Structure formats: structure tokens, C-alpha cells
């Protein structure tokens with residue numbers, strides 16, 4: 001069983017290794033990632049197994065704001081399909097609700113049906129499409145969920 005805890009800047013090297021491997025050429029810079037992790041308006045989580053970082057995810061949920069945004073989520077390939085993505089998302093959704101958000105938004109590549117399936121199963125619905133949002137001309141699908149809807153149990 002993997003453990004999930006809040007991320008801090010000591011996790012940056014391991015997060016960036018997974019970030020580049022997962023999202024290049026759309027990966028964030030080290031500077032952007034460190035700003036995200038350190039921001040008072042975000043919550044970033046890491047998942048660890050045997051002392052190794054195997055996933056991370058973050059949400060922007062400023063205190064007092066009615067909107068929250070899932071910023072990113074990644075699970076290392078060898079650890080996918082074991083429920084970790086769902087557990088990370090459920091913790092972020094809990095956090096967004098506790099910080100007062102009413103709606104939680106996210107963007108996902110139109111050519112990423114696996115992630116879309118995860119989000120739909122968590123209660124997200126499609127709001128619209130941003131054409132050619134990603135490099136290579138891939139559309140972004142914008143999804144939204146009611147933040148106050150209870151999260152599902154862990155898989």
C-alpha cells in the first residue's frame with residue numbers, strides 16, 4: 001500500500017523526474033513547479049512506495065474562492081491501475097471542499113481517455129473544449145464537478 005502525504009520542496013527532484021517523463025514536451029519548468037508547491041493557495045500531495053515517489057497531484061484552491069482547479073496529476077507507469085490516481089484525486093477534492101470551493105475545474109487532453117474516465121467516475125462532467133490548447137494542436141476538454149458532492153470511497 002502506498003502512502004500519501006503533503007508535498008514539500010524536498011520532493012522537487014523526484015517530482016520533476018516524473019513530470020518530465022510523463023508530460024514532455026508540455027512539462028512544467030522546475031521554477032513553475034516549485035512556485036506551485038510553495039504557494040499558500042495550493043495543496044500538493046505525493047504518493048510514496050518503499051521510499052520512492054510514485055505519484056503526485058496538486059489543486060489550486062485559494063481560501064475564500066468559490067472555484068478550485070486541479071492543476072496536475074501523475075502516477076509512475078509501473079504503479080498505474082492500482083487506485084493511486086483515484087486516491088490522490090479524492091484527497092484533493094476533500095481539500096477543495098474544506099477550503100470553501102463550490103466548483104472544481106480541470107483541463108484534460110482530448111487524446112487522454114484514461115484520465116477522462118477517471119474524472120468522469122469521480123463526478124466530473126464536460127463543460128466545453130478549448131481548441132488546440134496543447135502543443136501539437138490537441139484540444140483541451142474542460143471538466144467541472146460540484147465540490148460539495150461527497151467523494152467516493154477508495155478503490
Ligand SMILES: CC(C)(COP(=O)(O)OP(=O)(O)OC[C@H]1O[C@@H](n2cnc3c(N)ncnc32)[C@H](O)[C@@H]1OP(=O)(O)O)[C@@H](O)C(=O)NCCC(=O)NCCS
Pocket residue numbers: 022073074075076079080081082083084085086087107108109112113114115117118121155
Ligand atoms: C491518469 C492517471 C493519473 C491515473 O492514475 P492511476 O493510478 O492509474 O488511476 P487509478 O488506478 O486510480 O484508476 C482510476 C480509474 O481510471 C481508469 N484509468 C486510468 N488509466 C486508464 C487508462 N489508461 N485507460 C482506461 N482507463 C484508465 C481506471 O480504469 C480506473 O477506473 P476504475 O477504478 O473504474 O477501474 C495515470 O494514468 C497517469 O499518470 N497518466 C499519465 C499522466 C496523465 O495523463 N495525467 C492526467 C493529466 S490531465
